[in-house]
Amino acid sequence: xxxxxxxxxxxxxxxxxxxxxxxxxxxxxxxxxxxxxxxxxxxxxxxxxxxxxxxxxxxxxxxxxxxxxxxxxxxxxxxxxxxxxxxxxxxxxxxxxxxxxxxxxxxxxxxxxxxxxxxxxxxxxxxxxxxxxxxxxxxxxxxxxxxxxxxxxxxxxxxxxxxxxxxxxxxxxxxxxxxxxxxxxxxxxxxxxxxxxxxxxxxxxxxxxxxxxxxxxxxxxxxxxxxxxxxxxxxxxxxxxxxxxxxxxxxxxxxxxxxxxxxxxxxxxxxxxxxxxxxxxxxxxxxxxxxxxxxxxxxxxxxxxxxxxxxxxxxxxxxxxxxxxxxxxxxxxxxxxxxxxxxxxxxxxxxxxxxxxxxxxxxxxxxxxxxxxxxxx
Numbered sequence: 001x002x003x004x005x006x007x008x009x010x011x012x013x014x015x016x017x018x019x020x021x022x023x024x025x026x027x028x029x030x031x032x033x034x035x036x037x038x039x040x041x042x043x044x045x046x047x048x049x050x051x052x053x054x055x056x057x058x059x060x061x062x063x064x065x066x067x068x069x070x071x072x073x074x075x076x077x078x079x080x081x082x083x084x085x086x087x088x089x090x091x092x093x094x095x096x097x098x099x100x101x102x103x104x105x106x107x108x109x110x111x112x113x114x115x116x117x118x119x120x121x122x123x124x125x126x127x128x129x130x131x132x133x134x135x136x137x138x139x140x141x142x143x144x145x146x147x148x149x150x151x152x153x154x155x156x157x158x159x160x161x162x163x164x165x166x167x168x169x170x171x172x173x174x175x176x177x178x179x180x181x182x183x184x185x186x187x188x189x190x191x192x193x194x195x196x197x198x199x200x201x202x203x204x205x206x207x208x209x210x211x212x213x214x215x216x217x218x219x220x221x222x223x224x225x226x227x228x229x230x231x232x233x234x235x236x237x238x239x240x241x242x243x244x245x246x247x248x249x250x251x252x253x254x255x256x257x258x259x260x261x262x263x264x265x266x267x268x269x270x271x272x273x274x275x276x277x278x279x280x281x282x283x284x285x286x287x288x289x290x291x292x293x294x295x296x297x298x299x300x301x302x303x304x305x306x307x308x309x310x311x312x313x314x315x316x317x318x319x320x321x322x323x324x325x326x327x328x329x330x331x332x333x334x335x336x337x338x339x340x341x342x343x344x345x346x347x348x349x350x351x352x353x354x355x356x357x358x359x360x361x362x363x364x365x366x367x368x369x370x371x372x373x374x375x376x377x
Contacts, residue, residue: 001025001026001062002024002025002026002027002084003083004021004026004027004028004082004083004084004085004086005029005031005075005079005082005084005085005086006018006021006028006029006030006031006085006086006087006088007031007085007087007088007097008030008031008032008087008088008090009030009031009032009034009037009038009041009065010037010088010089011162011165011173011175012088012160012162013030013032013088013089014030014049014060014171014173015049015160015162015173015174015175016088016121016158016160016162016179017088017121017158017181018030018060018063019058019060020179020181020195020197020198021086022060022062022063023060023196023197024193024194024195024197026062026083026084027063027064028060028063028064029063029065029066029078030064030065031065031075032065032067032068033067033068033069035070037065038065038066038067040170040171041171042064042065044170044171045061045062045063045064046060046061046062046063047059047060047063047170047171047172047173048060048169048171048172048173049172049173049175050174050175051176051177052174052175052176052177052282052284052285053284054177057172066078068097068100072100076100076104079101079104079107079108080104080107080108080111080112083114083116084116084117084118084119084193085101085117085118085119086118086119086120086121087118087121087122087127088121088158089122090122090123091122091124091127091130091298092298094120094122094127094131094134095134097131098134098135098137098138099138101118101131101135101138102135102136102138102139103138105135105139105143105147106140106143106147109143109147113150114150115150115151115191116151116189116190117152117154117187117189117190117193118131118132118151118152118153119153119154119183120155120156121156121181122158123158123216125155125205125209125303125304126155127156128153128154128155128156128187129153131153132153135153149189150189151189152188152190153187154184154185154186154187154188155184155208156182156183156184156204157181157182157204157208157210157212158180158181158182159178159179159180159181159211159215160179160180161175161176161178161285161287162176163285163286164287164288164291174284176279176282176285178275178279179197180199180211181197181198181199182200182201182204182207182208183198183199183200183204184201184202184204185200185201185202186202186204188200203262206258206261206262206264209258209261209262209309210258210262210264210269212304212305213257214251214272214273215276215279216305217250217251217305217306217309217323218247218250218251218273218276218277219234219280220293220299220305220306220326220330221246221247221250221306221322221323221326222234222243222247222280222292223237223289223290223293224293224326224329224332225237225243225247225325225326225329226240226289227289227290227293227329227332227333227335229243231243231289232288232289233286233287233289234280234285234286234287235280235281235283235285235286236286238277238280238281246322246325247277247280248277249321249322250322250326251276251277252322253309253318253321253322253323254309255270255273256313257309257312257313257316257318260316290335290337290338293330293335293341294338294340294341295338295340296331296333296338296340296341296344297340297343297360298340299330300327300330300331300344300360300361301360301361302362302363306323306326306327306330307327307361307362307363307369309323310323310327310372311369314368314369320369320372321372324369324372324373324375324376327361327373327376328373328374328377331344331348331353331356331357331360331377332377344356344360347359353377354374357373357374358370361373
């Protein structure tokens, strides 16, 4: 049986990537630091995934788990023997798993000359490339040429909503029916993995930005605007006509960018946007507004879901009024239980909003988007 190592045994790892790997005939070895979770996976050796609104459950078998804090040798051996490595741990955690991956790859290439692909399935642009850079920082120079030859880090775009949940059944994960996993065929080394549900594409950036500027931009927009109105969850926000219209205005702007830049079919893209809106309105998939809005530093960064499409629209001579309104709302996100939100609010208090906009978005004070954001504060 083929072997997969998957970093992250949480709901997304089990309910999305782990599920697809198992159904493709892999034994999935989850890697995590949550001891109770690791113990449950090893004790049961299987778990169920259930689509929201459906009775039937999907049984996921041939799974095990490694606690990377307690059993490093087992992790390194698993990397040596793996046929594929994937992650679903969150963008900020990639740098923490890189040293162990580097150790495992160093051990692997000394004895196993089979090509291996490592795919970071994260909610970010270029996740595998980011992980590769972290891994290479932890490699000795003499081993890098061999790893460059044998190990691929193809970037990926992933999309499946897995809300926070508590289930009585151990390891059960409830997910939405929609799922998308696109992988850059140009980054694959050796044999292309055959996994149902994973699509190999030649122009991954188009799919990354389509998802990022539609699903993620829309989700964040709804969350930041809902927070300002005291709405607690996304499903409730989708019943607010003003928020829905604001989200549609944002989608109109990002659609104009994506269709112009990547020549997507307008009709096909409209259906994609409508699917996103329907997903957010689905009460089964509703999530807390503060959870969707969390991490505003990353969401406000120059290459992410808000500032990037707005900046690209301005470069095309268009005015992203709806996006500017959302970016301003993100700067007002003052949820005290979110460390990044607290940091931004403290920065604003200490240095002023102009300095904060410049620091977190990278925009200079004379930039058009800078002024548009200021006008909405």
